Amino acid sequence: MNCQNCHLKAGTQSWAGSFGSVASLFPRMSDRRGSAETVNQRITDCFERSMNGIAPDSNSREMVAMKAYILWLGKDVEKGKKPKGTGLEILPFLERAADPQKGKLLYVSKCQSCHGTNGDGQPDSGAEYRYPPLWGQHSYNTAAGIFRLSKFAGFIKDNMPFGSNYANELLTTEQAWDIAAFVNSQPRPQKNFKQDWPIIQSKPVDLPYGPFSDSFPVLQHKYGPFQPIAQYKKSHPL
Numbered sequence: 001m002n003c004q005n006c007h008l009k010a011g012t013q014s015w016a017g018s019f020g021s022v023a024s025l026f027p028r029m030s031d032r033r034g035s036a037e038t039v040n041q042r043i044t045d046c047f048e049r050s051m052n053g054i055a056p057d058s059n060s061r062e063m064v065a066m067k068a069y070i071l072w073l074g075k076d077v078e079k080g081k082k083p084k085g086t087g088l089e090i091l092p093f094l095e096r097a098a099d100p101q102k103g104k105l106l107y108v109s110k111c112q113s114c115h116g117t118n119g120d121g122q123p124d125s126g127a128e129y130r131y132p133p134l135w136g137q138h139s140y141n142t143a144a145g146i147f148r149l150s151k152f153a154g155f156i157k158d159n160m161p162f163g164s165n166y167a168n169e170l171l172t173t174e175q176a177w178d179i180a181a182f183v184n185s186q187p188r189p190q191k192n193f194k195q196d197w198p199i200i201q202s203k204p205v206d207l208p209y210g211p212f213s214d215s216f217p218v219l220q221h222k223y224g225p226f227q228p229i230a231q232y233k234k235s236h237p238l
């Protein structure tokens, strides 16, 4: 996979993982890390998680170049500001659990033609993908942000099927959550960084692995309904 598979149009497309607020917000507190995170560390995270790979050294030409590009994109944004459309959209929670069975039917009709019956995508003639994989050994691993239902659903609602965008969406919020539930229940590389989320209460509601600071079942942390967990967290602040 490559960065643009998720950060569309080299990270310039609104609500498609746009990099527009990296320069203004980094270094930034990361709850996952439990401390401030630099741009280099954030890129490394995507290499190790979203691409299930190994990051180049922070002094390598590639790393220096990617960082320079991403910071240049946001160079005119005022420090501390997050322009609308950067990152991903945060969708409202469903009142019910997201449904992988419904998601499977939607996958077959709306996604399979490009991403494949086995979710393994379709390689191009070089070393990359014409259609990137959504599960299987070459996909993102279980420590990736997009393995969380909310991130996956937010990304596809605004960007998939390919050709749609935030101003011309082809999925409803409900469909996006159900497809996320289906895709993120398929097999993929397992990775568990023991040092993640050192403060357990700061874990997002939709992380399907413990330890948890509440007693909701693992399945509810995976598929929802998330509102009761969010409410519990609100009434038991850090």
Ligand code: HEC
Pocket: 001, 002, 003, 004, 005, 006, 007, 017, 018, 019, 020, 021, 022, 039, 042, 043, 046, 047, 050, 051, 066, 070, 086, 087, 088, 140, 144, 145, 146, 151
């Ligand atoms: C499988 C999808 C995927 C791939 C591939 C991927 N990323 Fe990401 N990346 C994400 C997600 C999801 C986020 C979190 C976005 C959010 O929460 O708004 C993210 C966040 C980031 C951020 C922080 C953006 C911000 O505004 O906070 C940077 C920088 C970044 N990625 C760089 C890269 C680079 C460079 C590559 C290629 C080496 C890459 N990513 C590959 C999914 C991906």
Ligand code: HEC
Pocket: 004, 005, 006, 008, 009, 107, 110, 111, 112, 113, 114, 115, 130, 131, 132, 133, 134, 140, 155, 156, 160, 161, 162, 171, 179, 183
């Ligand atoms: C017409 C072909 C097409 C269809 C249909 C399509 N996609 Fe994609 N999808 C793509 C392409 C192409 C990319 C990579 C974009 C790029 O590299 O610029 C992509 C990227 C993705 C990504 C991020 C990269 C990854 O592999 O993890 C996800 C997630 C995704 N698609 C999910 C879906 C879902 C879910 C559906 C059905 C609702 C869908 N797509 C339908 C072509 C398609």
